[in-house]
Amino acid sequence: MNYTKALKIEPGNAICYSGYREGQRPGVAYPDYDQVKEDLLILKDHWKYIRLYDCGPHSETVLKVIEEERLDLKVMLGAYIEAEMNNFGCPWGGTYPDEVLQENKKVNLNKIDKLIGFANKYSDIIFSLSVGNEACVDWTDHYVPVESVIKYVRLVKAGAKQPVTFCENYVPWLHKLEPLVAEIDFISIHTYPVWEYQNILNALEYTKSNYYSVAHKYPDKPVVITEAGWATNSNGRGIDQENVNEDLQDIYYNELVEWSKQDNILTFVFEAFDEPWKGSPDPNEPEKHWGLFKVDRTPKLVMQKILEKNHQNN
Template sequence: MGLTNAICYSGFRSGQHPDRGDGAINPSYEEILEDLKILSYNSNFKLIRVYDSGENSEMVLKVIKENNIDIKVMLGIWLSAELSNHKNCEWLDSIPDEVLRNNKALNLQEINNGIRLANEYPEIIVAVNVGNEALVDWTDHLVNVDTIISYVKLVKKSINQQVTVAENYKWWANHGSALAKELDFIAVHVYPIWENKDIDEGMSYTIENLLEVRNALPKSRIVISEAGWASLASEFGDRASEEKQLQYINEMASFTKEMNITTFIFEAFDEEWKGDPGNLMGAEKHWGLFTVDRKPKKVMGELYSHLNEKR
């Protein structure tokens, strides 16, 4: 995809959320436009990643096109569970076979939506990602790797854009060889803070992770599809802070620029809907470079001082 400033984007604000079984409350056209104007300001971010091919992602593409915003997109195709992974996830109940069969039908519908969008927006969508962390042993939306390979082949023959799958670095290093052969590049997630690393080890551990993948899959081109540092988290204690987020993002930017690796920072805006609704300090809610009310954190302070006046 080429070297560029890239970021993961999900625009759900306070009171909004994707479909969790009772329907979604999506951002409005105007809210998405505001977000994209923030991200594209002064060409700070020219490439975003969205995670599915549903109504909200289609609206993002529509806003970009109708407003001639200088942003390209890596489109997601979200895969729901086709296997019940309750034995590996203590918090997950066994998923009934009927639900799994229905999920497979939904996945095929999602794939068709992704193919349609890729063909409708060829000037905006530069790559399509089939499945996000659907292969790791701790996922609640497990899909068999051979099934994902078949989905990748279907998508590749139906569109002109590059096709990938996004997974944790350890899965790629240990299990990724067959899938990697089918892809234009591999999309890798690295999160040192989740592996009990503090900021003094954050970047060195990230490099170790990437080298592990490179050594296992030397012929595959690597794109970092998620990397970030939480600014607040009850799970991480003082390892999470805006100062440490600033340091990690800056170190990551320097390294990936030197190594010419396209990197999607996770993520643009904090998302209150994620994680435990009873824990406002939960890590899942605080990865954004901007707060949920669209104010820049320290990592973005200099670039967006005009947004910080009322903070």
């Protein structure tokens, strides 16, 4: 089903944006207005749509910059909901005292209220809303039951006018999230061939398989890719070191974007800039190395080529 009609937007390139730099991280230190402005001036020349993950201070700054600088960018805004159940299958945590889980339910309601507030305040900038991110997949450390997600979707739909979704790995959409599909306006999936030990030769076909497994199951519901990308470094934990570098990222990015245009799929590339705060202290942790730009905002190979081509054309 065509996403442009469902979301009332024009086709365009999309990217996930989180602007945390060296020494910054959520809850500790946030990018300031000028740093965010610098980032968005880079992004606006290549992408029309950006995805933000939460309603915290960073996202608030991003929305202010877009509004005050009158930038031609539209936002998918999310609420990052916290664990409401223990997930004993999570390999890196996912279990909490009962009092924490109960408090998280109150916190999540506050986050949903904030999402609705931003949606109404910045209605000309925010084009869609997500009630969570990877909160139902088997390996998540912030597990939220499907019935809670449905409750949050209904609250947001009652309080805001933008289309509402939930961002999740493609696998839960095939079975676990069936009750949710009727509640949302469009489905948002994540697909990462390199996390599933696929090499670059079959990466795009694997992405297509992930996407169409969901799209064919729900032919009457638009399906958007809200995360797909290729890391450029790894410590070998979860991703083979020889399977990630800037050359492979360049190949996957271009194949992904070309296919998305051909098949009229809104695809948010993960992600704009490297984020050193993520994952373990190991500097080669894969979570730190998904950006198309390094943390110092210098372009990696894929963007070097795009910038050079644009310069030649101008």
